Amino acid sequence: MSFNALTPELLVAFEAIVGPAHVLTAQRAEAAATADAYADYGRDHTEDFHFAPDVVLRPGSAEEIGQIMRLCHENRLPVTPRGAGTGLSGGALPIHHGVVLSTERLNKILEIDERNLQATVEPGVINEVFQNAVKEVGLFYPPDPASKGSCSLGGNLAHSSGGPKAVKYGTTKDYVLNLQVVLPTGDIIWTAANTLKNSTGYNLTQLMVGSEGTLGIITKVVFRLLPFPKQNILMLVPFRKEEEAADAVSAVFRAGIIPSGMEFMEREAIAWSSDYLKIPLTLPEDIRAHLLIELDGQDLDELYKEAEQVYGVLEHYDVGEILLADTAAQKDDLWKIRRNIGNSVRYNSVYKEEDTVVPRAELPTLLKGVKEIGARYGFKSVCYGHAGDGNLHVNIIRGELSDEMWNVGLRQPISEIFELCVKLGGTISGEHGIGLVQKGYIGIALKEANINLMRGIKQVFDPHGILNPGKIF
Amino acid sequence: MSFNALTPELLVAFEAIVGPAHVLTAQRAEAAATADAYADYGRDHTEDFHFAPDVVLRPGSAEEIGQIMRLCHENRLPVTPRGAGTGLSGGALPIHHGVVLSTERLNKILEIDERNLQATVEPGVINEVFQNAVKEVGLFYPPDPASKGSCSLGGNLAHSSGGPKAVKYGTTKDYVLNLQVVLPTGDIIWTAANTLKNSTGYNLTQLMVGSEGTLGIITKVVFRLLPFPKQNILMLVPFRKEEEAADAVSAVFRAGIIPSGMEFMEREAIAWSSDYLKIPLTLPEDIRAHLLIELDGQDLDELYKEAEQVYGVLEHYDVGEILLADTAAQKDDLWKIRRNIGNSVRYNSVYKEEDTVVPRAELPTLLKGVKEIGARYGFKSVCYGHAGDGNLHVNIIRGELSDEMWNVGLRQPISEIFELCVKLGGTISGEHGIGLVQKGYIGIALKEANINLMRGIKQVFDPHGILNPGKIF
Missing domain, CATH: 3.30.43.10 (Uridine Diphospho-n-acetylenolpyruvylglucosamine Reductase, domain 2)
Structure with missing residues (x-):
């Protein structure tokens, strides 16, 4: 181009x-x-x-x-x-x-349609502003990336962002009914209709979601909403072995429970974040990882029954003392720690974040592989993420690594991590997108035939290739 | 071509x-x-x-x-x-x-992965065979078209089929993680990875789903599954006014309840089907329509609480005696009646089925409009469908209509019905697809720019236009 x-x-x-x-x-x-x-x-x-x-x-x-x-x-x-x-x-x-x-400047919530449990918004609205606005009328917009206080819904759509609640409620893509899009040629279209179901031609809506701003510019969104779940229970479970924490994730689902949050944090992740936020947290020497498990619903008695089942599952693992958050403030603190891991890592060091994702039962194998590759190539990583989705954020810490290692040398171990993901049935990005930094690795996840189809689609939407050039492939 | x-x-x-x-x-x-x-x-x-x-x-x-x-x-x-x-x-x-x-012949269930709550199947597997197979290990595949006993999963994917459970659980598209597809050129690809989240390039999976066999031939599917909901409650609610039945649908959702089934049947629909099946059903003279409402979950006490809330909502409407199904046999009968409406209509007369869909609160307006258009053009229709999704199946009965009226004259009133759908924020097919019979109406739902994008995509996948030619557009 x-x-x-x-x-x-x-x-x-x-x-x-x-x-x-x-x-x-x-x-x-x-x-x-x-x-x-x-x-x-x-x-x-x-x-x-x-x-x-x-x-x-x-x-x-x-x-x-x-x-x-x-x-x-x-x-x-x-x-x-x-x-x-x-x-x-x-x-x-x-x-x-x-x-x-x-x-x-496209930052208006245009309509909250309580009759249809839908809302029409502009892409510049901040995720949390939207969440709060619909909550005020008893409605629920679940996707909640760690950056929810500052990220825009348009950006969420570009990458089909997830967040902790994706494990039960799905990612951004699962809430989009219809999009107004300006095509690279200047034409303005709506991709679909404001309906929960649609079998009327190809799914242009889902083609736009996750296309990282390369196919068109989203200017209005119609989201579906849910009734707000009035109750929740939050527990922090310390494990003495990282792999057991990862293994317990699958066991909870097998017991028939779908938590609304199921977050994995290795020791370093939770330690760095609680230090960064100055929220004191008891962290016994022998604890290697935590799961933060949230259950939500309309009925607290029902949730306590589910919590008992979760305790039953956890009995089979070598866990420390489980912290059941008692107050709203305690819950806030725990979530704040989880949400600020990325910030605390950034505060400590430049880092590269790999957004690995595998079928959830493969998480222990992935985690072990990441550490083994790190040991072999001499880098440190802080790992955490949405374990219920098999989505592990691997933060590679710059620390004392040389320019050469940082800019070139890491390509090989990162490739090995991604190859492991693909071998385990996963892929190289769960919710952050490919953008610029993962572009060089796309061939690990996608075959030439797939990339050719994507290039062909890009050409149909953007014949001169002017929109967000140099991204994805 | x-x-x-x-x-x-x-x-x-x-x-x-x-x-x-x-x-x-x-x-x-x-x-x-x-x-x-x-x-x-x-x-x-x-x-x-x-x-x-x-x-x-x-x-x-x-x-x-x-x-x-x-x-x-x-x-x-x-x-x-x-x-x-x-x-x-x-x-x-x-x-x-x-x-x-x-x-x-591609009719094998290749793997049910209980650890990851996933299954890999071939497209020729019959929907109900698959549902039963996963149920045996405590898992749940929700999409259940009326024809579930005879339709194939491949066909379900082609149209993103729904069914009664779509209102709570979504349609076929919401359960697909990854597809093996033979492209029109003979290349074989996988569209994605076996993960719950994926932000790795364009969403080829959702482009295939609902493309009605025009972009490729699906040869393997990886579905995600849920834990099987162990309990359910089913109630049949008779209404003295059709519009009130349609209106009550929205009211139930506004009360914070998401039923696992919310089916609308006008008097004729339920009468024809119970006659056809020879299942006796008391149908007082003044009853004009029914809602069949199902609640499901893991805990029966919790469901009874929800059922009470539903009764509370229904008190505001002019309803007859609510039938709460007591036994599994009674539940089966009620669902059989609902599922066989299409067959009973077909048994009585040749018919055209329009798969209209609107935002759910617009259902009363749509229903009124359909009847008004029918009265004006002199045709009878039997209406029923997935009211929770705003998806109304309008069966236009051939009856004594002339060949001229059947083959040509109906085009105008059908266009008017579809125009009404679009005016109400809806579209012309919710789950049956466009195929051959709705092709002539696609311009009502889609703008020229949308159709051009779809044609461009078709050209990328199928340069010679050999796969399922003459469908959709």
Whole structure:
């Protein structure tokens, strides 16, 4: 793909579309003493990458985005769509420079339809803002990535983000009924209808979800919602052996229980995060890992019955003293520790995060393999994640690794980790996406025939290849 | 698209691939006195259509299908894939003749993985056979179309079939993790991985599901499963006003209850089916419609609590005496009546079935509109369906309608019904697919830009357009 550069004429045309206040450039930012804020449009939460955009546009409507895309399509100008910039695979990085198209102004909850348990929202709405808004009317939007307080729903759609509740409730993809999308050519479509079922042509909705901003720009979303589960129970279970923690995950499901959270944290993960947050936590010497198990529902008695069954399963393992969270504050603290592992790792060191995923019963084998590969290549990793989904986040710590090892040497062990995932029936990303940083490994997960189909689809949607170029494949 | 005809050389080549016993032609069937069975390959359960294939192939493996497709691709021979032939939109009809490729011999359950709550099956397995097999080990595969005793899982995938349990558990698409697919060119791919989450490239899995056999031939499926819900409660609620029955559906959900079945049957539907089955049912003069409501879970006490809440909601409506099914036999009878409405209508008259779907709270408006349109154009309809999903099956009864009215005159009122669906936020098929019979109406549901994207995708998968030509668009 060859692209054209931004011209003064295009800049004027962009100003006419979105208004001068919403056309940002490095020069203007410099003049307005907002260079730092401008620089943020060139990075996300992936390692320490930065790529400078030629221009940042902040459109206010699908129609404006349509006009922008038409111009960029005709002029072969690369466009990188951007939500809140919390992505972990580099999907929002403008590696070919050109336009960064931010959806930050599309931040309205347009309708909460209590009759149909649906909501229509714009992509720039922050996940937690949306969750809270529907909760106020007794409804529930389950997908809750660790970054829920800062990530946008548009970004969640781009990667089909999960979160702790995915184990019971599924990921973002399972809540999308219909999408308004601006195609790379500037056409605006709705992908489906506002219905729970739809057998009317190919599933363009699910083709958009997880396509990491390479096929179109989502401008409105119709989500389905659930009644809010009024009760929950949360327990923290310490294990003396990592593999037993991973093994217990499968055993709980086999007992017929579907927890609403089933999180794995190895010792380092929970220790770093509780230190970082200054939330004291007793951590006996012999404890190697924890499971954080949540049960939810409408009836507390019923949940206590389920909790007893979980205790029954755990009796077969070498566990320490189980902490049953008594108060809302205690529950908050435990979840805060879990959610801040990523931040605490980032606070300690630059790191690479691998978003490995396998069938859940293979988790012990994966964990063992990751540690064995780390030992062989001399790197340390902090592992945690959504064990109920078989989704293990492997954080490789930079620590004292040389530039050579960090930039080149790690490719081999990371490939080995991913090959192990595939061998176990899994793949290389469960919820973070491929983006930029996993692109080099896509051949481990996908055969040439699959990639050719994807390239063909990309070509149908984006004949000039201008939308988020250089990502996924 | 122009296609070539079957040649004697191709027939010999097909015999070499699948064996002579699995290559059927009209002549051979005549000679073997199996002409009736052969003719069945030219029809499905859609009205009274029949199209004669040139040859029927019954391959035994993905590899054989790969070889067949390569030959057909090179020779531009049309191929119509076929499951059990129970489809209601004409998807399996070989309208361009050529090859009918039956998956009937791919009928093995390859693995039930109790550790991961997954199963790997071939597409020719009958839905109910699979349900029963997983139930034996305490697991649950929810999608259950009315034809579950005779429809194949491959056909279910082709249309993302639903069934009564979809309201709580979703449709076929929600249980598919990974598909082995033979592409129209003969290449064999897996679409994803055996994981609950996957953000690794475009979602080819969901692109295949619901594509009605136009993009590839599914040869293996990895399904996720749930723990089997041990308890259920079933109630039949008679209403004196159709619209109140439809309205009560929404009210139950707003009360925070998600039933595992929420079926609507107008008077005629339940009357015809109980007559047809000779299952006696008291049906007072003033009853216009019924809701069949099922609750399921692991704990009977909990279900009785929920049932009380449902009774509380129903108090606000003009209902007759609620029948709470006491025994397994009584439950079976009620479900049998619901499942056999289609058969009872077919027994009485040729009919056209429209698979309308709207957001569930719009169901009363849709039902009223259908009856109003029927009155205006002089046709009778029997309406029933999955009210919890807003999915209303409208059976237009042939009765005394003239050939002219049946073949041409109904197009206008059917268009009006579909336009009403779209106006209400719905679409023209919830679970039966577009196939042949709804193709003429696709423009009501989909804009030109959507259809162009779909045609582009079709072209990527099937450059010669040989797979199930003439369907959907």
